[in-house]
Amino acid sequence: MRRVGIIGASYTKFGERFDSNMQELAWEAFNDALKEANIEKDSVDYSIVSNMGGWSSESLPAVIVSEGLGINPKGSVRVEAACASGSAAIKLAHDIIASGQADVVLALGVEKMRESPTKTIVEYIGRAGNFMWEFENFGLTFPGYYALYATAYMSKYGAKEEDLCEVAVKNHYYGSLNEKAQFTNRITLEKCMSSPYVAWPLKLYDCSPITDGAAAVLLASENFIKEHKSEAVWISGIGYATGTANLSKRDDFSGLDAARRAALQAYAKAGINPDRPASQLDLAEVHDCFTIAEVMAYEDLGFAKKGEGIKLVKEKQTYIGGLIPVNLDGGLKAKGHPIGATGESMIAELYHQLLGKVKGGRQADIKNGRALAHNVGGTGHYAYVTILSLDRSDHA
Amino acid sequence: MRRVGIIGASYTKFGERFDSNMQELAWEAFNDALKEANIEKDSVDYSIVSNMGGWSSESLPAVIVSEGLGINPKGSVRVEAACASGSAAIKLAHDIIASGQADVVLALGVEKMRESPTKTIVEYIGRAGNFMWEFENFGLTFPGYYALYATAYMSKYGAKEEDLCEVAVKNHYYGSLNEKAQFTNRITLEKCMSSPYVAWPLKLYDCSPITDGAAAVLLASENFIKEHKSEAVWISGIGYATGTANLSKRDDFSGLDAARRAALQAYAKAGINPDRPASQLDLAEVHDCFTIAEVMAYEDLGFAKKGEGIKLVKEKQTYIGGLIPVNLDGGLKAKGHPIGATGESMIAELYHQLLGKVKGGRQADIKNGRALAHNVGGTGHYAYVTILSLDRSDHA
Numbered sequence: 024m025r026r027v028g029i030i031g032a033s034y035t036k037f038g039e040r041f042d043s044n045m046q047e048l049a050w051e052a053f054n055d056a057l058k059e060a061n062i063e064k065d066s067v068d069y070s071i072v073s074n075m076g077g078w079s080s081e082s083l084p085a086v087i088v089s090e091g092l093g094i095n096p097k098g099s100v101r102v103e104a105a106c107a108s109g110s111a112a113i114k115l116a117h118d119i120i121a122s123g124q125a126d127v128v129l130a131l132g133v134e135k136m137r138e139s140p141t142k143t144i145v146e147y148i149g150r151a152g153n154f155m156w157e158f159e160n161f162g163l164t165f166p167g168y169y170a171l172y173a174t175a176y177m178s179k180y181g182a183k184e185e186d187l188c189e190v191a192v193k194n195h196y197y198g199s200l201n202e203k204a205q206f207t208n209r210i211t212l213e214k215c216m217s218s219p220y221v222a223w224p225l226k227l228y229d230c231s232p233i234t235d236g237a238a239a240v241l242l243a244s245e246n247f248i249k250e251h252k253s254e255a256v257w258i259s260g261i262g263y264a265t266g267t268a269n270l271s272k273r274d275d276f277s278g279l280d281a282a283r284r285a286a287l288q289a290y291a292k293a294g295i296n297p298d299r300p301a302s303q304l305d306l307a308e309v310h311d312c313f314t315i316a317e318v319m320a321y322e323d324l325g326f327a328k329k330g331e332g333i334k335l336v337k338e339k340q341t342y343i344g345g346l347i348p349v350n351l352d353g354g355l356k357a358k359g360h361p362i363g364a365t366g367e368s369m370i371a372e373l374y375h376q377l378l379g380k381v382k383g384g385r386q387a388d389i390k391n392g393r394a395l396a397h398n399v400g401g402t403g404h405y406a407y408v409t410i411l412s413l414d415r416s417d418h419a
Numbered sequence: 420m421r422r423v424g425i426i427g428a429s430y431t432k433f434g435e436r437f438d439s440n441m442q443e444l445a446w447e448a449f450n451d452a453l454k455e456a457n458i459e460k461d462s463v464d465y466s467i468v469s470n471m472g473g474w475s476s477e478s479l480p481a482v483i484v485s486e487g488l489g490i491n492p493k494g495s496v497r498v499e500a501a502c503a504s505g506s507a508a509i510k511l512a513h514d515i516i517a518s519g520q521a522d523v524v525l526a527l528g529v530e531k532m533r534e535s536p537t538k539t540i541v542e543y544i545g546r547a548g549n550f551m552w553e554f555e556n557f558g559l560t561f562p563g564y565y566a567l568y569a570t571a572y573m574s575k576y577g578a579k580e581e582d583l584c585e586v587a588v589k590n591h592y593y594g595s596l597n598e599k600a601q602f603t604n605r606i607t608l609e610k611c612m613s614s615p616y617v618a619w620p621l622k623l624y625d626c627s628p629i630t631d632g633a634a635a636v637l638l639a640s641e642n643f644i645k646e647h648k649s650e651a652v653w654i655s656g657i658g659y660a661t662g663t664a665n666l667s668k669r670d671d672f673s674g675l676d677a678a679r680r681a682a683l684q685a686y687a688k689a690g691i692n693p694d695r696p697a698s699q700l701d702l703a704e705v706h707d708c709f710t711i712a713e714v715m716a717y718e719d720l721g722f723a724k725k726g727e728g729i730k731l732v733k734e735k736q737t738y739i740g741g742l743i744p745v746n747l748d749g750g751l752k753a754k755g756h757p758i759g760a761t762g763e764s765m766i767a768e769l770y771h772q773l774l775g776k777v778k779g780g781r782q783a784d785i786k787n788g789r790a791l792a793h794n795v796g797g798t799g800h801y802a803y804v805t806i807l808s809l810d811r812s813d814h815a
Contacts, residue, residue, distance in 0.1 A: 024518055024519045024520075025518075069659075075478075077472075077473075077478055080546065080550045080551075081546070081549075081550050082471075082473055082543060082544075082547060082550070083499075083501050083546075083547050083548065083664070083796075083797060083800060085499075085500065085661075086501070086547075086548065086549075086661065086664045086797060086800040086801070087549060087664050089661050089664070090549070090663050090664040090665065090668075095661045095662065095663055096660040096661050096662065096676065096677055096680050097660070097661065098659030098660055098661060098681075098801075098803075099500070099659075099661050099801070100498050100499070100500045100507040100510075100511070100801075101498065101499040101500065102496050102497065102498050102499075103479075103481075103496070103497040103498075103499065104481070104495070104496045104497065105479050105482070111496040114494075114496075115496070115511055115514075115515070117518075118511075118514050118515045118518040118520050119511070119514045119518075121518035121519070121520070122420055122421075122513075122514040122515075122517035122518035123420045123517070124420075124514050124517070147478060148478075150476065150477070150478040150479075151478060151479050151482075152479065152482065153477075153482075153483060153486070154476045154477050154478070155476075263465075263494030263495075264492040264493070264494055265481075265482065265485050265490075265491045265492050265493060265494060265495050266491065266492065267486050267491055268479070268482045268483050268485070268486040272486075280492065281492055284492050285494075400479075401479060401482060404479060404482040405482070405494075405495070405496075407494075
């Protein structure tokens with residue numbers, strides 16, 4: 024199998040982007056990635072556009088994006104794996120290059136969510152899973168689904184609402200250092216605790232926002248990277264799994280089975296010891312669509328034992344200087360969550376972190392040269408875990 | 420690169436399928452493909468679900484399908500390339516296996532279109548391309564887009580409405596021999612000519628219908644096929660290209676640029692002479708969403724010279740016994756066109772044709788052991804051309 028590396032990556036300012044249509048957002052991310060990779064757009068052999076859509080008036084987003092970027096007539100496709108769409112795009116881009124069918128593939132995520140009414144978005148996202156069952160029959164919204172996990176976790180392990188709010192405090196802190204974040208304001212524990220409930224025990228500040236944005240990652244083959252003397256970060260392993268459509272068919276609500284499986288696969292591929300992965304990684308991006316999701320991610324990824332994720336939060340072990348820094352870009356919580364672009368934005372962040380290029384006081388200390396992205400679709404309907412490394416030969 | 424073969428394929432009865440939900444349709448196709456491949460469902464390493472959706476109440480179709488097929492927790496993703504979604508799924512499944520990341524991948528297309536009002540479908544499909552431009556500003560529907568091609572072709576090459584109707588007559592004839600086709604009635608030239616105009620010069624019988632259906636293709640690595648002594652048809656080349664989102668940015672309306680590019684790529688990969696491909700193939704499936712599309716496909720694929728596609732129709736060269744039989748399953752016109760499943764259903768048909776397994780008087784004569792599927796998304800927004808061969812080593 025050919026080795027695959029990342030040679031350029033970027034994401035747009037996230038937030039309310041009424042100033043740009045889908046093509047313009049895509050261009051903003053692509054153009055920066057292209058400059059960083061120091062290649063011409065004609066080098067792109069194939070593009071994968073990750074987009075959830077549904078609320079968008081564009082029914083063929085990959086077509087719009089291809090024309091907007093001027094990469095016609097190169098082949099393209101749209102992919103969707105709910106909120107993990109971006110990581111699915113990275114996985115497929117990797118495999119296309121590894122198979123020898125292309126040398127340079129663009130994974131570009133884009134989402135225009137703010138132009139739709141919030142009610143529409145909430146209803147649409149609530150349909151994640153099996154529409155007729157939990158959504159129609161029980162009226163569960165997306166915060167409602169994660170609230171089930173939060174109450175199960177709190178009941179089983181004695182976590183408190185304050186503990187969850189500490190995750191939001193951390194992610195807003197790092198968001199305040201990231202000029203591309205949707206929210207650049209810091210919050211206090213009191214601010215989070217006094218925010219209104221969305222779905223008990225989850226409050227406004229436990230929830231990620233509705234976001235416009237795009238993110239682009241340029242992947243290339245080992246040969247291309249050698250020939251073009253490109254600076255690269257290598258993909259050393261990707262794991263992926265699915266969960267049941269119906270939450271009612273699951274055994275456990277204190278973690279996500281799909282995420283645990285995806286992590287173990289990725290560790291096996293990347294040659295990382297699953298018993299103490301945090302010691303072999305320099306930082307991680309995890310899918311904090313809700314604060315409880317970040318806590319569960321710590322455990323699903325093996326950064327903490329079952330029930331001890333909340334200890335990492337209390338001890339501030341996921342700040343820079345701790346056991347493993349997590350979401351140094353502000354995470355979904357503060358950076359924002361433009362569904363189809365979230366996965367690529369995680370990879371873009373890790374790419375820059377591993378190369379030591381992050382400004383603003385949020386650069387992690389790079390010792391192992393390895394980082395991890397954990398991207399969940401739906402409520403564990405999909406999970407993709409991607410491990411990046413500075414070392415080309417770093418895989419099992 | 421590892422060689423990739425097809426070990427089982429099937430599609431459901433196409434048409435109005437109010438009897439089955441999305442999961443049931445998917446199961447119907449998958450179960451038959453699984454039996455044919457003689458493997459257990461646990462052998463599937465990854466699944467790709469092609470689905471256009473938009474009109475469906477299920478916002479995460481791949482999740483619904485995975486649960487319905489009982490292939491959780493294996494990884495999955497949805498892909499969309501408009502009406503070429505199924506072929507895009509085949510391309511990605513091929514590359515995943517060729518890269519060594521999986522041994523068995525399921526490409527499954529499914530679409531439930533009939534449960535939505537026709538008006539909704541027509542509006543939604545009309546948005547293919549750049550929504551605000553041709554659809555909103557000029558009121559073009561999908562038949563309208565292809566009517567522009569039809570008038571350009573007729574004006575340039577002197578083709579007549581009767582000539583286009585002959586394509587419909589052929590495809591209804593073969594549809595009448597395919598019990599899974601949506602329309603199994605034969606039609607006369609007069610019947611087609613007297614049908615009402617949808618968008619001049621295209622009449623009702625020039626248009627493919629709105630269809631429910633699913634199609635499944637199981638792809639496997641060379642090693643897996645050897646170990647399991649599976650009967651296989653090999654993928655010898657896949658070409659793909661995109662067109663502009665806006666039709667107004669195109670130079671030529673007598674053929675599809677993306678299809679020509681995709682064909683040349685596929686021929687180069689499969690070692691087929693692009694000057695006379697028909698002589699090296701035993702049959703083809705082409706994307707006859709409208710009768711004019713089949714005529715243009717003959718030329719874009721190099722079966723006929725520019726302007727002479729209509730001669731093939733008049734001389735009945737695309738019936739069994741002619742230069743190259745086309746759409747022996749009835750094509751999109753009579754078999755039906757459940758958008759996301761159309762590509763896989765073409766591959767399923769060719770798989771059975773190459774193995775000589777087709778009943779009902781529509782089996783092609785297999786001499787070269789090679790066949791081609793031409794699958795277009797939108798009005799040439801996407802094109803995927805896939806070449807299958809009985810010979811494992813058959814690629815350039």
